[in-house]
Amino acid sequence: MAELFRICNLTKTFAGKDVLKNINLRIYRGEIFALIGPSGTGKTTFLRILNLFEKPTNGIFEFDGKPVNGTPLEKNRIRQRSSLLFQTPAVFNLSVFDNVAYGLKVRGFDKSTVEKKVKEALGIVGLSGMETQKARTLSGGEAQRMAFARAIVYGPEVLLLDEPTANLDPYNVAKIEELIRHIRDKCGTTIVIATHNLPQVKRIADRVGVLLEGKLIEVNSVGGIFTSPGDARSAAFLKGEMVY
Numbered sequence: 001m002a003e004l005f006r007i008c009n010l011t012k013t014f015a016g017k018d019v020l021k022n023i024n025l026r027i028y029r030g031e032i033f034a035l036i037g038p039s040g041t042g043k044t045t046f047l048r049i050l051n052l053f054e055k056p057t058n059g060i061f062e063f064d065g066k067p068v069n070g071t072p073l074e075k076n077r078i079r080q081r082s083s084l085l086f087q088t089p090a091v092f093n094l095s096v097f098d099n100v101a102y103g104l105k106v107r108g109f110d111k112s113t114v115e116k117k118v119k120e121a122l123g124i125v126g127l128s129g130m131e132t133q134k135a136r137t138l139s140g141g142e143a144q145r146m147a148f149a150r151a152i153v154y155g156p157e158v159l160l161l162d163e164p165t166a167n168l169d170p171y172n173v174a175k176i177e178e179l180i181r182h183i184r185d186k187c188g189t190t191i192v193i194a195t196h197n198l199p200q201v202k203r204i205a206d207r208v209g210v211l212l213e214g215k216l217i218e219v220n221s222v223g224g225i226f227t228s229p230g231d232a233r234s235a236a237f238l239k240g241e242m243v244y
Ligand SMILES: Nc1ncnc2c1ncn2[C@@H]1O[C@H](COP(=O)(O)OP(=O)(O)OP(=O)(O)O)[C@@H](O)[C@H]1O
Pocket: 014, 015, 019, 037, 038, 039, 040, 041, 042, 043, 044, 045, 046
């Protein structure tokens, strides 16, 4: 499988505190990679580094075979190709249509293409017909699906998801999981998802990384991690025995 992210000896330090410690990881094109671990362990920080919102303190970070050097041009090259979805969707005080169209407009797509793509994305997330509704009046589940549409509307190769279903009811959780699988199967999108929902990991992930206090203590297939975890601390975390 082709490598999309290659991370070697990556560390991130905030004000003298090591939040990510010596991370080594490859993420392959088209896989769904789940990042799990206790709260405060560095999952969000790691996703923010992958999306270039944060700069690693040390280490090598390559995207699609080239080192990421942090120049504005380089940042653009990657941001054009990836999308980060947060736990609480960012909702602009605009219509549903304009919220989803935003990323296309800033990328300079013409009006008819914007219309076509927004319609298509809203169809995928099950919000067809809600184009003119003010986004602030959507329910939490609808707002997250709208944010998902906004994230996928320009066809990113990478979708970074930070606890995308944490606040949702079972219907919307199932819907978002279906969307994640759909977008990967249909478009070959590479997905990295941070989640506390272990049954969700079982349902959607191909591989899993366990972060503990900033260290990636295990990377395993989803089958492997739930049947025979390679690290006693992963096993304890998965069984809910870890005290934190
Ligand atoms: N900008 C920052 N400045 C200082 N410390 C930070 C900053 N961002 C994150 N941290 C710290 O880094 C650590 C890891 O935070 P992070 O948000 O990555 O954890 P997480 O695994 O996503 O947790 P959760 O599961 O609760 O979302 C925390 O101790 C947090 O306080």
